[in-house]
Amino acid sequence: MTDFKTQLDLGQVPTVVGKDGMELLERCYGVLEHTRWPIYIVGPSGSGKSIIAMNLAKRYALAKNVPAYYVQLSPEQTKTSLILGLRLENGSLTVKNGVVADCMERGGVIIVDDATHSVQEILLMFNSILDRTSVTAIGDKMIYAHENFRIVFCANDSRYAGNVKLPQSFAQRLVSFYFDYPAATDELLIVDQIVAEECKAPVLVPVSVKRYIIELMREMRSNTYPLSVRNAAIAVVLCNLQLLARGQEQVAVDAYFANGQNAESAKRYMARRILGVEAESVLDLTDERIEEFERFVSVIGIDNFKQIILQSFMYYLDVDLGFYDLQMVKEKISSSII
Known part of the structure; x- marks a missing residue:
C-alpha cells in the first residue's frame, strides 16, 4: 500500500475565496460527482488551480468517505514509482502499487499536479487509466479502478518555460477547464488569505x-512574465514589516505627492489603481483612500516602497522569458511603481 504521506491532509486545504474560484469549483465538482471523466484544470502560473483542485478532492473525499491523494509530476518519475511496477524486495522482484494504483484500488480521488512539468512518455502512461475501462497492468497483474476512483490534473500550459505540450491521445481523454487569473476583487481576497496565513505579525x-x-x-x-497573488502577498508582508519596524511614526506626507514634478499625473495613476477608475475621470484627487496611500508610503519611505515592489515582482531574478527581453520588462516595472 502507498505510504500515508501521499494522502492529502484535508484539514490543511485552504478555502477557495472569490467568486471566480467558487464558480469553477462548482462546475468541476459537477463533472467529478456525476461522471468518471478525468478533469484537467489548466491556466497561468499562480492563478489558484491547485487550491481549487485540492478543494475538489476534499469535497469528493468527504462526500464518498474515500481517501484523497496528491502527487506532483516530474521528469524523473517512472511507471514503477508513480503507478505500478516491479521492485526489488528481499532479493526478488515484487509487484508494488504506486500512489495512482493504490488510489484506483481504494476508489479514492487523486490530484496530479504540475502535469506539464513531466515528459510526454509519463503522461501517455495514464492513457489506459483515463479510458472507460480504467485499468493499469504490469506483468501478470492488472488493476481495474474502483467505480469511485477520480483523477484531477492541474497544469500550466506550454507557453511557460519548463512545461511540455500534451500528447494528443492523452488530451483526447480529458475534460478541460481553463482558469485565468481572477478579478481584482477576488485577488484582494486571496492576498488577504495568504498574508493572514503567512505573516505572524499584526497586519x-x-x-x-x-x-x-x-x-x-x-x-x-x-503571459511571459506571470506575476500572481503570491507576488502581491509578498509585497504586502514586506510593507507591513517596514511599518512595524518604524512603529507607525507620524511623518509629513512626502513632498513628492504634493508639489513634485508631475504630481497631479502621479495622483491620477494612484487613483486609477486604488479607486479602480480611469485616471482621466478622477475629479477628486483628495479622496481619503488616495491620501491614506500617500501617508503610508511616506511613513515607510518612497524608496523603500519601490524596493519592496522590485523585490516582490522578481526584478532581481534572472527569469527565463524565452525570446522576450527581460530587461525591457524590468524597466517597465521600475518606471511604473509610482
Missing part, C-alpha cells in the same frame, strides 16, 4: 495600499 497595511499593489501587479503581468 496593518491599509486596503488602499493592497489595492495599489494588486493593480500594479495586474498591469505588469503578462
Whole structure:
C-alpha cells in the first residue's frame, strides 16, 4: 500500500475565496460527482488551480468517505514509482502499487499536479487509466479502478518555460477547464488569505495600499512574465514589516505627492489603481483612500516602497522569458511603481 504521506491532509486545504474560484469549483465538482471523466484544470502560473483542485478532492473525499491523494509530476518519475511496477524486495522482484494504483484500488480521488512539468512518455502512461475501462497492468497483474476512483490534473500550459505540450491521445481523454487569473476583487481576497496565513505579525497595511499593489501587479503581468497573488502577498508582508519596524511614526506626507514634478499625473495613476477608475475621470484627487496611500508610503519611505515592489515582482531574478527581453520588462516595472 502507498505510504500515508501521499494522502492529502484535508484539514490543511485552504478555502477557495472569490467568486471566480467558487464558480469553477462548482462546475468541476459537477463533472467529478456525476461522471468518471478525468478533469484537467489548466491556466497561468499562480492563478489558484491547485487550491481549487485540492478543494475538489476534499469535497469528493468527504462526500464518498474515500481517501484523497496528491502527487506532483516530474521528469524523473517512472511507471514503477508513480503507478505500478516491479521492485526489488528481499532479493526478488515484487509487484508494488504506486500512489495512482493504490488510489484506483481504494476508489479514492487523486490530484496530479504540475502535469506539464513531466515528459510526454509519463503522461501517455495514464492513457489506459483515463479510458472507460480504467485499468493499469504490469506483468501478470492488472488493476481495474474502483467505480469511485477520480483523477484531477492541474497544469500550466506550454507557453511557460519548463512545461511540455500534451500528447494528443492523452488530451483526447480529458475534460478541460481553463482558469485565468481572477478579478481584482477576488485577488484582494486571496492576498488577504495568504498574508493572514503567512505573516505572524499584526497586519496593518491599509486596503488602499493592497489595492495599489494588486493593480500594479495586474498591469505588469503578462503571459511571459506571470506575476500572481503570491507576488502581491509578498509585497504586502514586506510593507507591513517596514511599518512595524518604524512603529507607525507620524511623518509629513512626502513632498513628492504634493508639489513634485508631475504630481497631479502621479495622483491620477494612484487613483486609477486604488479607486479602480480611469485616471482621466478622477475629479477628486483628495479622496481619503488616495491620501491614506500617500501617508503610508511616506511613513515607510518612497524608496523603500519601490524596493519592496522590485523585490516582490522578481526584478532581481534572472527569469527565463524565452525570446522576450527581460530587461525591457524590468524597466517597465521600475518606471511604473509610482
